[in-house]
Amino acid sequence: MTRLTGRALRLTVFVGEHDTWHHRPLYSEIVHRAHAAGLAGASVFRGIEGFGASSVIHTSRLLSLSEDLPVAIVIVDTEERVRAFLPQLDELVTEGLVTLEECEVIRYAGRDDTPPASDSEGKKSA
Numbered sequence: 001m002t003r004l005t006g007r008a009l010r011l012t013v014f015v016g017e018h019d020t021w022h023h024r025p026l027y028s029e030i031v032h033r034a035h036a037a038g039l040a041g042a043s044v045f046r047g048i049e050g051f052g053a054s055s056v057i058h059t060s061r062l063l064s065l066s067e068d069l070p071v072a073i074v075i076v077d078t079e080e081r082v083r084a085f086l087p088q089l090d091e092l093v094t095e096g097l098v099t100l101e102e103c104e105v106i107r108y109a110g111r112d113d114t115p116p117a118s119d120s121e122g123k124k125s126a
Contacts, residue, residue: 009082015096016068040077
């Protein structure tokens, strides 16, 4: 079971939804590389509106501008592990924003391999 508590570093990568890496969504490549690097976890959040260095506002409200919505990939792990992952982002992110913020993890417990116990009616117990 993976456990992470205390001081940590939050890595956030802001890119466009249609940014790609070798014909694959860039956000997906970042998540898969974070997984392969053994980082604690990664999540992708799709924005409904935003703008970046181009100053073009992308929004889900107007069909003509909803083609490349903002995406944020958030990764939290120890400072050492996150900083060791940064060279991979140098290779992948040519346009976008990468931020690092110190944070405190209150509780993170990964799932273990044992299935939850069931009662006599087959319901899973908490």
